[in-house]
Amino acid sequence: MRFGTQFIVYFDRLAHNVDLLRSHIKGPEILFMVKADGYGHGAIPLVEFANRELNIKEFGLATLGEALALRQQLPSLNFEAYVFSDLNFSIPGMLEYYGENRILPVVHNERDLKIFLGAPQLRHFPLILKFNTGMNRLGLAPERQEEIIKMIKQVGRTSIYHLMTHFACASLNMKNAQNQRQIASFAAIKSQFKAANISIERTSISNSGAIEQNVGLDETHIRPGLMLYGPSSLIPSIRSKSWWHGKVISCFETLVLNSFLVAKGQPIGYGGTPVKEAGVLGVLSVGYGDGFSTRYQGVTLKDGKLCGEVVGRVNMDMIQVLFPNGTELDIGTNFKIWDEEEAQIEQFCKETGVIPYEIFCQMGPRVPRYYK
Numbered sequence: 001m002r003f004g005t006q007f008i009v010y011f012d013r014l015a016h017n018v019d020l021l022r023s024h025i026k027g028p029e030i031l032f033m034v035k036a037d038g039y040g041h042g043a044i045p046l047v048e049f050a051n052r053e054l055n056i057k058e059f060g061l062a063t064l065g066e067a068l069a070l071r072q073q074l075p076s077l078n079f080e081a082y083v084f085s086d087l088n089f090s091i092p093g094m095l096e097y098y099g100e101n102r103i104l105p106v107v108h109n110e111r112d113l114k115i116f117l118g119a120p121q122l123r124h125f126p127l128i129l130k131f132n133t134g135m136n137r138l139g140l141a142p143e144r145q146e147e148i149i150k151m152i153k154q155v156g157r158t159s160i161y162h163l164m165t166h167f168a169c170a171s172l173n174m175k176n177a178q179n180q181r182q183i184a185s186f187a188a189i190k191s192q193f194k195a196a197n198i199s200i201e202r203t204s205i206s207n208s209g210a211i212e213q214n215v216g217l218d219e220t221h222i223r224p225g226l227m228l229y230g231p232s233s234l235i236p237s238i239r240s241k242s243w244w245h246g247k248v249i250s251c252f253e254t255l256v257l258n259s260f261l262v263a264k265g266q267p268i269g270y271g272g273t274p275v276k277e278a279g280v281l282g283v284l285s286v287g288y289g290d291g292f293s294t295r296y297q298g299v300t301l302k303d304g305k306l307c308g309e310v311v312g313r314v315n316m317d318m319i320q321v322l323f324p325n326g327t328e329l330d331i332g333t334n335f336k337i338w339d340e341e342e343a344q345i346e347q348f349c350k351e352t353g354v355i356p357y358e359i360f361c362q363m364g365p366r367v368p369r370y371y372k
């Protein structure tokens with residue numbers, strides 16, 4: 001655990017983002033994606049706040065373990081937990097975990113579908129199906145839909161609780177051919193179920209990138225992840241296509257451990273990298289042991305008027321930042337690596353080539369999370 005370096009999550013900013021999203025999308029319900037521990041922010045406090053205060057009732061996880069943790073730690077709350085990828089019903093006991101804890105598996109292959117449909121204790125359990133419309137990762141094959149319909153009818157089911165698919169390229173223009181093919185394929189799958197008299201209670205297709213481009217807003221649900229944490233998920237060249245201007249819900253701040261003048265060429269840190277210019281060197285209390293990757297070497301850090309460059313090697317516990325001569329950098333003060341403004345994260349991503357998803361998820365367990 002660190003002192004002075006922290007990841008602060010502001011609930012009022014999340015509330016702002018949810019309001020902004022709801023006022024734009026009008027109809028659909030939000031299935032809030034909180035996999036990977038709420039994209040590094042801490043799933044449990046996020047779900048507790050979003051469920052109690054923002055009336056969000058559905059949450060998306062990647063693994064059964066993530067969903068179980070929510071059920072165990074928030075036993076009095078009333079929400080649905082979807083698990084998107086951690087599925088293998090041939091493991092003894094796995095189905096029971098889902099059934100007994102009312103955790104909803106997103107069934108994405110026929111082998112698991114068969115076991116699910118054949119389990120007597122799950123006869124009335126919600127059936128959730130994900131189809132592969134072009135992502136080519138997980139998902140039932142559209143070409144097999146007739147057989148799938150037979151399997152469903154054979155056990156006397158007449159409805160699907162939630163039918164979904166996932167875009168491969170939502171961070172690119174939604175008008176491109178790949179995205180349009182996926183949209184058309186999903187529409188065809190829906191019609192074929194209807195033609196077979198299988199009713200569909202819920203549908204969803206869109207993650208952040210698609211929502212930002214107004215795609216999938218006529219389904220019953222949307223599945224936003226990244227946008228609710230603040231940043232846009234569109235690539236910079238089409239960023240202007242997005243209506244989204246969320247607040248970054250987190251502030252990542254660290255501590256100035258040391259500050260001193262350096263001369264041009266002075267070697268610093270491991271490997272003795274010479275500094276390119278004379279200036280003020282700040283040693284900050286964050287390193288790859290906290291999730292500040294060695295790939296962030298050279299990145300510009302800006303906190304208000306303070307602006308410096310990460311120089312030399314990123315260490316496990318510290319980084320060195322070179323500020324211009326004359327900068328007043330006081331030992332013992334905090335330095336914000338990012339805060340509410342999306343521009344900071346955007347700049348960070350642009351310079352490092354890392355996507356915001358990864359920056360958040362990499363945040364290490366040594367960095368304490370605080371919630372305000």
Ligand SMILES: *Cc1c(COP(=O)(O)O)cnc(C)c1O
Nearest residue numbers: 033166207208223224225226233
């Ligand atoms: C992660 C995920 C999402 C959310 O994606 P974002 O780009 O973060 O909005 C939605 N749907 C599925 C199936 C996912 O795996």
